[in-house]
Amino acid sequence: MKNNPHTPESGEPFAKFLRKNLGDSLESQTTDMLEQSFEVRTMARLRGMESAGNNFWSFLDQLTPKLIPAFAMAGVLFLGLFWAEFGSNSGPLTFALELESAPTQDIVAFLLE
């Protein structure tokens, strides 16, 4: 092993040893290969990202008019339930909790009424 040229010579700086063994030969082979039409691949990815971003915003633009009535209806429904629960003596939530804790025979009797 000591005679191997890929081990550091005595007194050789470690950095030089690293450079000698990780020289550009191995890396340049990969780099040469990847360099081929690299800009084309990157620009394609860039355009893809740009169009995906544009598509997202245009999709959102199209969706907004449909979302507004849906959100409005959901809001009205929520307010209705809120009022029913807290604006009256026995709201749906209270009723559900009472029903859960009620004995089975009471529930059956209620359903049969």
Next chain:
Amino acid sequence: MAVAMVVQETEVPDEHLVQQTLEGNTEAFSGLILKYKRRILTMASRFSRDAHTIDDIAQEVFIRAFQKLPQFRATAPFEHWLSRIAVRCCYDHLRWHQRRHLLFFSSGEGEADDSLDRLARSNDQGGQEAREAAADAIHRALGKLRPKERVSVTLLDLEERSVREVAELTGWSEANVKVKAHRARQKLKKILSQKGFLDL
């Protein structure tokens, strides 16, 4: 592509290409990619041996540069600004790789390491196989370093940059860079001596 060809022939200044890109001419950016792709690919290849990963890191560098281009102030050369982004991308890749490795694999003890066998098998001491085995062993040793240590030692010892340059590129203090590089060298020496590549 046409812009890229023109850039190659006439050496359009970076500032001009940056300005054109900012004005909405996305194609002008391919001129900058063409100019700096080799440098970025070479830097990325120091942090990974997988061609797909190198390609991905290099592409990520240019995509980040494109997205951050409005923040570019021409107080420093574009190349320096791009190098900072490249170093950051490589560091992020190492951190991601380390997290993934810790999550899914053991400390790497089970990995097949035949570099020493290959070196012993190689009768021709100056041959290609011995060179590849040595490079393989060093790459594996580099892979065992912490991301900051690997970035510091790679930029200092392989890219032959100064401590000040590395500090500027990474955003870490000069003292931090020196400490990380020193620790990295110590670790590398220890690992390589265990593998029989170094006589300590």
